[in-house]
Amino acid sequence: MPYDCIVCVKQVPDTTNITGDAMKEDGTVNRAALPAIFNPEDLNALEAALEVKYRYGGTVTAISMGPPKAAEILRDCLYRGADRVILLTDRRAAASDTLATSYILSQAIRTIGQYDIVLCGRQAIDGDTAQVGPQLAEKLGLPQITYMERFWGIDGGWLRGRRNTGRGWEDVEAKLPVLVTVLGHANIPRPPSARRMMRFKHARAEAELRAEIAQEHPGISDSALEEELGRRKQKLAELGLLIDQWDLDKIGADLGRCGLAGSPTKVFRVQSIVLTKKGYTEIPPTPEGIRQLIHELVVDRTLG
Amino acid sequence: MIQVNRSGEVWVFAEQEDGSLHDVALELCGKARQLADRLRVPMAAVLAGWQVRPLASRLIAHGADKVYLVENQRLAIYQTAPYAEVLIRLIEKYQPQILLYGATYLGRDLAPRVASAVRAGMTADCTDLDIADLTDPRSKQVHPKLLLQIRPAFGGNIIATIVNYDRWPQMATVREGVMAMWPPDSSRRGEIIEEHVPLDGLTEVVRIIERHQEPRKVNLKGARVIVAGGAGVGSKENFRLIHELASAIGGAVGASRAAVDNGYIGKEHQIGQTGTTVRPALYIAAGISGAVQHRAGMEESAKIIAINIDREAPIFSVAHYGIVGDLKKVIPMMIQALKERQGIKVGPPA
Numbered sequence: 001m002p003y004d005c006i007v008c009v010k011q012v013p014d015t016t017n018i019t020g021d022a023m024k025e026d027g028t029v030n031r032a033a034l035p036a037i038f039n040p041e042d043l044n045a046l047e048a049a050l051e052v053k054y055r056y057g058g059t060v061t062a063i064s065m066g067p068p069k070a071a072e073i074l075r076d077c078l079y080r081g082a083d084r085v086i087l088l089t090d091r092r093a094a095a096s097d098t099l100a101t102s103y104i105l106s107q108a109i110r111t112i113g114q115y116d117i118v119l120c121g122r123q124a125i126d127g128d129t130a131q132v133g134p135q136l137a138e139k140l141g142l143p144q145i146t147y148m149e150r151f152w153g154i155d156g157g158w159l160r161g162r163r164n165t166g167r168g169w170e171d172v173e174a175k176l177p178v179l180v181t182v183l184g185h186a187n188i189p190r191p192p193s194a195r196r197m198m199r200f201k202h203a204r205a206e207a208e209l210r211a212e213i214a215q216e217h218p219g220i221s222d223s224a225l226e227e228e229l230g231r232r233k234q235k236l237a238e239l240g241l242l243i244d245q246w247d248l249d250k251i252g253a254d255l256g257r258c259g260l261a262g263s264p265t266k267v268f269r270v271q272s273i274v275l276t277k278k279g280y281t282e283i284p285p286t287p288e289g290i291r292q293l294i295h296e297l298v299v300d301r302t303l304g
Numbered sequence: 305m306i307q308v309n310r311s312g313e314v315w316v317f318a319e320q321e322d323g324s325l326h327d328v329a330l331e332l333c334g335k336a337r338q339l340a341d342r343l344r345v346p347m348a349a350v351l352a353g354w355q356v357r358p359l360a361s362r363l364i365a366h367g368a369d370k371v372y373l374v375e376n377q378r379l380a381i382y383q384t385a386p387y388a389e390v391l392i393r394l395i396e397k398y399q400p401q402i403l404l405y406g407a408t409y410l411g412r413d414l415a416p417r418v419a420s421a422v423r424a425g426m427t428a429d430c431t432d433l434d435i436a437d438l439t440d441p442r443s444k445q446v447h448p449k450l451l452l453q454i455r456p457a458f459g460g461n462i463i464a465t466i467v468n469y470d471r472w473p474q475m476a477t478v479r480e481g482v483m484a485m486w487p488p489d490s491s492r493r494g495e496i497i498e499e500h501v502p503l504d505g506l507t508e509v510v511r512i513i514e515r516h517q518e519p520r521k522v523n524l525k526g527a528r529v530i531v532a533g534g535a536g537v538g539s540k541e542n543f544r545l546i547h548e549l550a551s552a553i554g555g556a557v558g559a560s561r562a563a564v565d566n567g568y569i570g571k572e573h574q575i576g577q578t579g580t581t582v583r584p585a586l587y588i589a590a591g592i593s594g595a596v597q598h599r600a601g602m603e604e605s606a607k608i609i610a611i612n613i614d615r616e617a618p619i620f621s622v623a624h625y626g627i628v629g630d631l632k633k634v635i636p637m638m639i640q641a642l643k644e645r646q647g648i649k650v651g652p653p654a
Contacts, residue, residue: 015458102420127457129428131416134384138420143509144384146413160513166409168517175509264425264471268438268452271463280610280620285629290637293609293625294645298482299431301456302586302607303529303553 002057003116003154003176005049006109008136009042009062009077011070012126038073041121043189045182048151049119050081050190056154058116059083063108065093065101068207071243078200079192086112087205090247092255097263098127102135104258107251109140117159118179122147133181143174146181204236205243306422306472310449312401313370314340315473317391317414318349318363319406321382325359328406330366331483335433336404337367342435343449345401346370352390354380357496364494366486371496372398378503382410383510386503388417393501395422400473402451404433407477415477425468427453427476440469450474484645524575529555529586532575532602535562536591536612536631543568545635546590552642558582558602560592576601590631594619611635 013034049060062077064070065088074085088108096104109118118140123130130146137144149169150162160173164183204212209232213225220228236242248258256262283289297303316336319326333349340347348370349363360371372394378386395403395418405411407429419426432454439446451474453466468474524530531553533546543563550557558575559568575582576598587605592598594610594617602608603622610623611631620626627634 013458015461098416098426099420099423127428129416129426130412131419131426131428134413134416135420135426138388138417144413144417145510146384147409158511164409165515165517168515170515171513173511173513178509264423264468265427265453265466266440266469267464268467269465270457271465272461280623280626283609283625283627285627285634285637287637287640289627290634291641291644293627294638294641297586297607298645301431301479 001154002059003052004059004114005052005061005117005119006112006115007042007046007049007060007062007077007082008105008118008120008132009046009064009073010039010121010124011036011064011066011073012039012124013037015125036069036072038076039121039124039126041123041182041184042073043121044184044186045119045121045180046077046080046082047187047189048148048180048182049117051151051187052117052154053081053083061086061112061115063088063105063112065089065104065108068205068211071205071208074205074243075200075203076192078203079197080190081193081196084244085203086244086246087207088246088251089205089207090258092248092259095260095263096258097265098129098131098135099264100258100262102132102139103262104248104251104253105132105136106139107248107253108246109136111246111251116176116178118142118177120179120181122181122183130181133179137179140177140179142177142179144179144181145172145174147183148180149183149186151186200241202236202239203241203243204232205245206233207245208243209233209236306395306399306424308470308472309399309401310343311345312399312473313345314343314347315400315403316347316349316363316368317403317405317411318351318359318371319408319410320351320353320356320359321410323353323356323359325362326406326408327485328408328411328478328480330362330488331480331485332404332406332478333363333366333368334486335478335483336402337486339402339433339435339451340369343401348372348400350374350391350394352376352379352387354378360494360496361490362488364492365488365490367492368494370494372499373496374499374501376501376503378506381512381515382414383512384413384417385506385510387414388421389503389506390499390501391418392421394499395473403473403475405475405477407479411477415475419475422473424471424473424475425466427455427466430455430476430478431482433476433478438467438469443469445469451476524556524558524573524580524582527556527582527584529553529588530558530575530582530584530602530605531555531588531590532558532560532573532592533563533568533590533631534560534592534598535566536593537563537568538591538632540568542632545632549588549590549635549639552639553586553588555584555586555588558587560595560598563592589619589623590635592619593617594622 120133147164152160158173316332318329346369349368352374434452531550559573583604610619
């Protein structure tokens with residue numbers, strides 16, 4: 001029996017490999033200099049969806065909420081085997097916290113309509129909150145299997161998997177439709193296929209086409225841009241290479257629940273951690289010095 | 305949705321498993337007690353489970369004024385839906401202003417589900433909490449006594465302070481081991497309030513088939529923290545200090561080749577080119593001079609603390625923190641500092 005999967009994917013700055021180039025003079029991280037990558041655990045979520053598709057049949061739809069540049073990872077999804085990709089982009093969605101993000105994704109998934117399994121990576125490396133998955137499950141009224149480290153199979157309308165519980169594991173089964181969040185060691189994501197790369201490398205979303213036209217024809221009039229855009233969209237659509245692009249109106253979102261207005265949490269202050277590149281911090285061999293050291297290790301999450 | 309209300313209580317979700325409380329629940333009680341005193345409101349723990357009433361007294365001894373007790377057979381083993389239902393109903397009934405959870409696998413499964421249902425903010429994995437009056441930089445409105453939720457973000461490269469100006473409860477998960485656990489005060493008195501939350505209406509859409517808890521075992525490769533000793537430890541008797549620190553910090557014991565050759569410890573503990581190569585979150589090198597063969601086996605560790613009497617020892621060249629001193633004095637100080645954090649031999653802050 002075939003199953004339809006929806007995978008939520010995010011493009012994130014690569015916080016795991018911060019090199020000298022990404023460091024500013026004052027020792028803080030220059031976020032703009034970090035490469036944008038496919039959030040690692042979202043690749044595991046995509047792989048789990050592809051596994052379902054190849055074992056049981058069905059479809060894989062990938063959806064990404066973000067700026068137009070996020071279409072890059074959607075192309076990657078196509079290269080790896082996704083059937084359909086959707087770019088959810090809207091300036092009014094900027095500054096959404098996890099609650100607003102999960103609301104917007106839930107509206108997009110309702111707009112897609114048909115699905116059996118929604119998959120997310122456990123967490124994104126820019127925030128490490130692991131909240132959007134459970135919040136999205138609640139919004140869609142689905143049971144959730146978080147921290148899935150093994151996918152066993154689907155039988156009689158129930159999905160069976162192994163959850164990591166920190167000090168051990170539990171095998172659970174959940175009735176479809178279900179939402180799962182996938183851990184990084186759950187599987188080994190397949191690489192992009194060369195054949196699919198050839199086929200989909202020219203796939204574009206409308207926002208990308210718009211930027212390309214503006215770059216190729218500096219000073220182009222609005223009407224000429226719209227005309228050229230219409231022409232290119234038509235051509236890509238005929239080839240099956242136009243990436244669906246949705247905004248908040250398309251998914252019928254209540255604007256009061258999106259973006260800054262829809263986010264109960266606000267960032268009040270951000271402090272950069274100054275990384276010392278050379279040398280070590282000398283700790284005096286006194287009870288006070290040692291106590292301070294232990295405190296520092298707990299606060300920066302080395303201990304605990 | 306819960307509106308801002310200054311009389312709401314400070315709550316802690318009392319995580320328990322198989323009839324025993326998770327340490328983080330007691331750590332949170334200590335912090336929540338402080339926050340509640342600052343806000344001049346009661347502090348309460350929510351204790352949900354099956355046959356868990358005996359745990360209530362420990363929560364009271366650790367600072368709770370009230371324990372909301374919800375017992376139901378469907379809460380015997382943790383499952384997201386019934387536990388979320390309990391918290392959602394109690395939040396709607398009592399409108400607490402703050403609710404804290406441990407940032408455990410369980411807490412991070414449960415808390416966001418609850419937050420979504422009550423449409424509240426949720427901050428993950430806090431390492432510090434505080435109360436302060438703040439001015440919203442956009443509206444210029446002054447908000448008295450907000451909960452500051454402080455957490456690392458961006459791969460640990462920034463520290464962010466998160467607040468909820470207008471929608472409550474203010475909810476956060478707090479990292480285990482960050483808040484000090486205070487010693488229990490068995491003379492404290494508190495009230496146990498039994499709550500009934502109907503769960504029969506919830507259809508069973510998730511079933512647990514099998515559970516497995518791994519025994520806690522430590523090995524060098526998998527250890528998050530390693531405490532290693534070298535020739536500078538001086539004797540097999542002194543090497544006990546290395547074991548004691550490892551035990552206090554929850555880490556594994558390692559050694560340099562010199563320490564193994566001197567017979568202070570077995571070869572299976574040796575780290576370096578001819579031993580095991582490790583990259584733990586924290587490596588403490590005590591009395592290890594740091595020959596290149598040893599450094600090759602540990603220099604990839606995320607954080608390295610070197611303790612050595614000799615300021616010129618090469619180990620300091622790979623260290624993040626250096627302590628120039630006698631390890632026989634420094635290690636007991638470290639053990640003492642760790643025990644203080646775990647709430648042993650210290651009183652509650654004034």
